[in-house]
Amino acid sequence: MEDVDFEEEEEEEGNEEGWVLEPQEGVVGSMEGPDDSEVTFALHSASVFCVSLDPKTNTLAVTGGEDDKAFVWRLSDGELLFECAGHKDSVTCAGFSHDSTLVATGDMSGLLKVWQVDTKEEVWSFEAGDLEWMEWHPRAPVLLAGTADGNTWMWKVPNGDCKTFQGPNCPATCGRVLPDGKRAVVGYEDGTIRIWDLKQGSPIHVLKGTEGHQGPLTCVATNQDGSLILTGSVDCQAKLVSATTGKVIFMVRSSAQDAPGSCWLPGWDVGHL
CATH class of the missing domain: 2.130.10.10 (YVTN repeat-like/Quinoprotein amine dehydrogenase)
Known part of the structure; x- marks a missing residue:
């Protein structure tokens, strides 16, 4: 790998009020809408x-x-x-x-x-x-x-x-190469987060314990310049991490009734943080 140029250009619940929903015209069953797709690939x-x-x-x-x-x-x-x-x-x-x-x-x-x-x-x-x-x-x-x-x-x-x-002796559940092409962030089943130097093959930052997650990671993403990393986990938390310092700078915890392990947080656009 020494000659790789990483800097190269570029069950259903009932209705509470007991309403009966009538099928609508053009609807298959009661929950599906009409097929208005332009192209379908069906192989x-x-x-x-x-x-x-x-x-x-x-x-x-x-x-x-x-x-x-x-x-x-x-x-x-x-x-x-x-x-x-x-x-x-x-x-x-x-x-x-x-x-x-x-x-x-x-x-x-x-x-x-x-x-x-x-x-x-x-x-x-x-x-x-x-x-x-x-x-x-x-x-x-x-x-x-x-x-x-x-x-x-x-x-x-x-x-x-x-x-x-x-990594640790558990699955590497998600990963993303940072936009600079020189580093990658990997999340693991034990809740740890590692930011790797791809050239050296060594971790730059390791977040574990209270800094990491308390359950398996399900997703990672970065902003456009790679300065921020957003991680999500089955512990119902999302953490915003500085890619430079490896420190958690912001954390969001979803409410208890939300399904854990969701792959994204609605309304978050990491590319514009």
């Missing part, structure tokens, strides 16, 4: 677990699902471009590289595959541990993934050069 035969758009042109989508399949297709008309074949478990992660030349898919068993988009050819694959998350580097052909054994993996694609970042 999946079971639940779709992940979807991502290509960042360069926003004309392509990749989807993965419970049917152990992943597809790359065109947004304008839903035409299939190619199938990302070879998975034998539910595909839970999928995404395009920063320049949209590569697309990666990962399944629950830990099998990751990468295809060249223009040639539709598989160019790399790797079997890691049970997969928790996967993300491309924002500036280089580098793929990161977190697994149930606590490792965060980083590969240069397609040559396969690899680094691992060893």
Whole structure:
């Protein structure tokens, strides 16, 4: 990994008042509205677990699902471009590289595959541990993934050069590369948060105990310049962390009746903090 340039350019409850809701015209059942979609992609035969758009042109989508399949297709008309074949478990992660030349898919068993988009050819694959998350580097052909054994993996694609970042002895449940491309934040099942130096392979900051979360992390995000990190956990807390100092500067706790483990806080736009 030494030659990677991380600075490269870019049950239902009843109605309390006993009302009876009459089906409306054009409605399928009582809870669904009319289908007003412009394009439908219907090749999946079971639940779709992940979807991502290509960042360069926003004309392509990749989807993965419970049917152990992943597809790359065109947004304008839903035409299939190619199938990302070879998975034998539910595909839970999928995404395009920063320049949209590569697309990666990962399944629950830990099998990751990468295809060249223009040639539709598989160019790399790797079997890691049970997969928790996967993300491309924002500036280089580098793929990161977190697994149930606590490792965060980083590969240069397609040559396969690899680094691992060893966390605590529990799953690395979520992760995000910071916008500068030099650091990544990873959240773990034991509530700890680590900010890693990707070049050195060492943690810059570790938040645990009262500074971390009291339950598994479910999501992390950053603002546009990477100075702030927002974390969410099943402990019903969201914490805003300084990426520079590693200190918690703000915390929000949801009310007890809210479902824990939500993946986002309504009304928060991290990109404009």
